[in-house]
Amino acid sequence: MITFKYLITSALPYGSNIPHLGNIIGSVLPADVYSRFLKLDGKECKYVCGTDSNGTPIEVEATKHKVEPSEWVEKKHKEIKKLFDELNLDFDVYSRTDNKNHAEKTIEIYNKLKENGYIYRKDIEILYCPKCEKSLPDRYVKGKCPKCGAEGAKGDQCDECGKLFDSPKELIDYYCSSCKSRPKKKKSEHVFFKLSELEEEIKELLERKREKWPKTTIKITENLLKEGLRDKDISRNLKWGIEIPDKPGQVFYVWIDAPIGYISFSKEIGIEEWWKDEDTKLIQFMGKDNVPFHTVYFPAILKGTREGYVEPERVKSCEFLNYGGGQFSKSNKVGVFLDDAMELYPSDYWRYALIKMYPGKRDREFTWKEFRKMINHDLNDVVGNFVHRTLTFTEKFFESKVPEPDLMERDKEILKAIDETEKKLRDTLGQKMEFNKSIDMVIDLARKTNKYITDEEPWKNKERQKEVTYTSLQVTKALSIYLEPFIPETADKIKKFLGINPEKLEQAKERLEPGHKIKGYEPLFEKIRKKEADKYEEKFKEKNNEKEVEEMKKIPFDQFKELEIKTGKIKNVEKIEKSDNLYKITIDIGKEERTAVAGLKNYYSQEELKDKEVAVVTNLEPAKIMGVKSEAMVLAAVDNEKVSLLKTDKKMKPGTPVE
RNA sequence: UGCGGGGUGGAGCAGUGGUAGCUCGUUGGGCUCAUAACCCAAAGGUCGCCAGUUCGAGUCUGGCCCCCGCUACCA
Numbered sequence: 001m002i003t004f005k006y007l008i009t010s011a012l013p014y015g016s017n018i019p020h021l022g023n024i025i026g027s028v029l030p031a032d033v034y035s036r037f038l039k040l041d042g043k044e045c046k047y048v049c050g051t052d053s054n055g056t057p058i059e060v061e062a063t064k065h066k067v068e069p070s071e072w073v074e075k076k077h078k079e080i081k082k083l084f085d086e087l088n089l090d091f092d093v094y095s096r097t098d099n100k101n102h103a104e105k106t107i108e109i110y111n112k113l114k115e116n117g118y119i120y121r122k123d124i125e126i127l128y129c130p131k132c133e134k135s136l137p138d139r140y141v142k143g144k145c146p147k148c149g150a151e152g153a154k155g156d157q158c159d160e161c162g163k164l165f166d167s168p169k170e171l172i173d174y175y176c177s178s179c180k181s182r183p184k185k186k187k188s189e190h191v192f193f194k195l196s197e198l199e200e201e202i203k204e205l206l207e208r209k210r211e212k213w214p215k216t217t218i219k220i221t222e223n224l225l226k227e228g229l230r231d232k233d234i235s236r237n238l239k240w241g242i243e244i245p246d247k248p249g250q251v252f253y254v255w256i257d258a259p260i261g262y263i264s265f266s267k268e269i270g271i272e273e274w275w276k277d278e279d280t281k282l283i284q285f286m287g288k289d290n291v292p293f294h295t296v297y298f299p300a301i302l303k304g305t306r307e308g309y310v311e312p313e314r315v316k317s318c319e320f321l322n323y324g325g326g327q328f329s330k331s332n333k334v335g336v337f338l339d340d341a342m343e344l345y346p347s348d349y350w351r352y353a354l355i356k357m358y359p360g361k362r363d364r365e366f367t368w369k370e371f372r373k374m375i376n377h378d379l380n381d382v383v384g385n386f387v388h389r390t391l392t393f394t395e396k397f398f399e400s401k402v403p404e405p406d407l408m409e410r411d412k413e414i415l416k417a418i419d420e421t422e423k424k425l426r427d428t429l430g431q432k433m434e435f436n437k438s439i440d441m442v443i444d445l446a447r448k449t450n451k452y453i454t455d456e457e458p459w460k461n462k463e464r465q466k467e468v469t470y471t472s473l474q475v476t477k478a479l480s481i482y483l484e485p486f487i488p489e490t491a492d493k494i495k496k497f498l499g500i501n502p503e504k505l506e507q508a509k510e511r512l513e514p515g516h517k518i519k520g521y522e523p524l525f526e527k528i529r530k531k532e533a534d535k536y537e538e539k540f541k542e543k544n545n546e547k548e549v550e551e552m553k554k555i556p557f558d559q560f561k562e563l564e565i566k567t568g569k570i571k572n573v574e575k576i577e578k579s580d581n582l583y584k585i586t587i588d589i590g591k592e593e594r595t596a597v598a599g600l601k602n603y604y605s606q607e608e609l610k611d612k613e614v615a616v617v618t619n620l621e622p623a624k625i626m627g628v629k630s631e632a633m634v635l636a637a638v639d640n641e642k643v644s645l646l647k648t649d650k651k652m653k654p655g656t657p658v659e
Numbered sequence: 660u661g662c663g664g665g666g667u668g669g670a671g672c673a674g675u676g677g678u679a680g681c682u683c684g685u686u687g688g689g690c691u692c693a694u695a696a697c698c699c700a701a702a703g704g705u706c707g708c709c710a711g712u713u714c715g716a717g718u719c720u721g722g723c724c725c726c727c728g729c730u731a732c733c734a
Contacts, residue, residue: 011734019734026734055732137732216663223662224731232731255732287734288663297731318734319664320727328733361672362665363728370671373683381696389693396692437673440682447682450697459692523694 004281005274006045007310008035009262011286012052012097015076016061018083020337021366022321022328025354026287030318030435032089033355034283036485037429041505046274048265050095051077054241055254056137062240069240073098083338087347088488095265097257103242105264106257110244112305118194126237127168127183129176135237136168136176136183143171172597173633191235191247193256198300199229205299205311213295214433216288217315221295232297259298274310281313288317316433319359323366324540336366336540344536345528348487349375355486358435372533375525378443379490383479384524386446386453387494390472391521393458397465404514405470414452414471418478419509421445425482442482449475470514473498478508490524497521565635565658566590567648568616573606585609587632589618590655594632604645615646615658 010031013019019028028049035047053073062072077096084094095102113119127136168174169185176183206213206221213221234256235244241251266272274280284294294315302309322328323335341350353374357364394400405411421441429438449472458468480494481502495501498512499519568587583606585596596616615635635646648656 014733016733023734028734057732219663220729223729226662227730230731253732285734288729289732290734292731320734322727357671364671367671370683373671377683380694385694385696389697392693451699453692454690454698457690457692460690525694527694 002279003044004279005271005277006035006038006043007266007271007274007280007282008038008045008047009282009284010047010049011284011290012050012258012261013080014055014057015051015053015073015080015096016057017076018079018337018339020323020328020335021341021350021354022287022323022335024087024338024350025321025358026318027285027290028084028089029087029351029354030316030358030433031283031285032091033351033435033485034285034429034433036090036488037425037505040481040484040503041426041430046092046266046269046271047090048093048095048262048269049089049091050093050097050261050265051080052254052258052261053077053096053098054251054257056140056236056238056240059238059240060140070098079339083342086342087338087350090488093265093269095261095268097242097261097264101268102257102261102264105267106242106252106260107245109260109301109305110252110256112307113193113301116304116306118197118304120192120194121189122192123187123189124233126186126188127174128186128237129179129181129183131176131179131181135186135188137236138168140177141168141171141174141183142177143168143174188237189247190233191244191250193232193234193301193304195229195232195297195300198303199225201303202229202296202300206295209311209313209315212313213315214317216319217291217295217317220288220291220317224292224296229296229300255293255297256301259293259301276308276310278310280310282310283314283316284312285316286318288319291315291317314433319361320363321354321357321359321366322363340540345375346489348489349379349525349528352379352439352487355435355439360434360436368533368537372528372530376527379487380525380527382443382450383446383483383490386450386472387476387479387497387524388521389453390469390476391497391518393465393469394473394518395521397458397469400518400520402473402512402514402516402518403466403470405467407467407471410452410456411467411471414449415474415511417445417448418475421478421482422505422508425505429485439486442479442486445475445482446479473518474511477502477512481505481508493524564618566616566618567652567654567656567658568594568614568618568632568634569654570609570612570614573609583609585634587614587616587634588654589616589632590653594618596632596634598634612645613648613652613654615648 008031010027013023013028031047031049035045038045051073058073059069062069065072067075073096081094084091110119127141129136174183175181203225206218206225210218232253234253235247235250236253237249238251241254242257244250244252263272263275266274275282286294294312299311328335353371356374356378357366357370394402397403407415421444424441425438428434428441453468453472456464456468458465476494477498477500480491480498480500483494484491497519499517500512502508502510566589568589570585571588571593572586574584583598585598587594587596594616617633617635636644
């Protein structure tokens, strides 16, 4: 019989900040539950993970805090590791991608790809910020969205209207997001990976795994393949990252090196060869946004080495857990983060609630109300109280010893339910990875037994005391085992109460011997009061607002002076074809006339605008918007619903400077 | 724009052709061993809308309306 090796990975937490609840339930927690379950079932299983320590956001975050990226990552990595420890995530290795071992592995794989002809170079045009002295990835360029006119649209996509940009240069008045100055265009030679040549192999991979991967994973991958795979730019003009050996000054794109972390971390614990062992089952956990990297890019890279790496057996992706009507956001700090969480409640509270909320099928919302309900009702009332009453019976009726029963049909039914729960667990958790359902099965066992106790009334029916106590104790023991993958601290507590130390899933079927003495007990959980939950709801709402204020950046006066603002008189207004909101406006600014493209159509009619005297920025770099060259920018007060042009309150000559 | 997911009693969800279910909440009752807990019962749904297939549809088909997500660096 083949003994499979189970290699569990979860998407690497990104080291720019502390993960939030969404990050936890998306990857590290389900992977932990799963690997704990496999280990409990006696499988050979390793869970590898680590901090993704490279890339721009970390560099940006470090700069913001005036430290070196290495220092920043060092700090965050330690914090994250400590928090994960508190959450009882049972990694076999939790490393990081900014160590030597990882860099070597990445370079080794890159060299293999190069040997096999999958690497080439090409010139591309990038944006470079002279002030920050660095090139800007799309997301770090901001500007006004040419479609909806929203300010602060990111270079890859406008958050307001969803418009996608091929290049951040499509933005009106684009600027560097960190220093607000105007980036310059620059040519740069980049390294490309011939992903297109591996398209067929990836398609074959998908076909092979069609039965095994979950539906969402398949869909996302199919979608990607439908559009056809394009070669991938794998280099970045950054300092912080793994330097490309034959391309000094450039580092690997983080998504190239990050998944390689799974391999390099495995190496650290001496199981690198699992990656080329056909008996290895690679099981990967991640949020849905990470799927392409695990079903397409990473497998393509591994295939490109021609070294027989294993394919992912299962790629479990999860939908998003949202907060306050939107997504949790690392960059905007919306929602509850792991450090907040661990300060407030015990690890098992979070583990339980998050698993229950596991967004397997659709996005879900984290609410404090629901959190409180889950803890108070499921954990406290059902599990906690069940264990407590069972142990009380044992103490009161039988001097803390397991009684010798004379089992009736009803008792046997409950005992049978213990064994059935194991089967259900294997199915819902082991096979189907339905996290929320699987923990429900376990809680149900306690629920069912609670009902049985109430029906049998052992406090009244003295002749039934033995059987009911015996049976409830067996259930309690089973719970201490079944709960372990989900809420290990609680499971351990119950084991201590009972004075046992089972380590395998099958042991749930072995009964506690009559005469066995229990060690003692205390309440397992404490309820969350309504006031408390309400307070936190308020608190984490406020947090948002603070953040917005923080984002307001001060600029030196000199920078302001660089802007040339003048009064101008609108001469002519034309609609721009195919545009929802744009006008082409001709403005008299004194010595000359300028053309401006402005998003005003939804707010002003052509007639209203004509002959208006307005404030105009006249020294912006011209930008082409919807095919029209815009050489000036009309200033206006902008709200979500209203837009009001700025104009002088006395009559001024067109072209008068504004200071 | 394209793609995906979803719309089931007050809330959160399960349910892929055969009497509409679970947890919470509400109301009433039981019990009093236990952490004001536990147990029972009731009320509450024309399963988003329309048309079709079928002996029979929440479940299949077509159209429509809403919500949400993804669209290649937020799990």
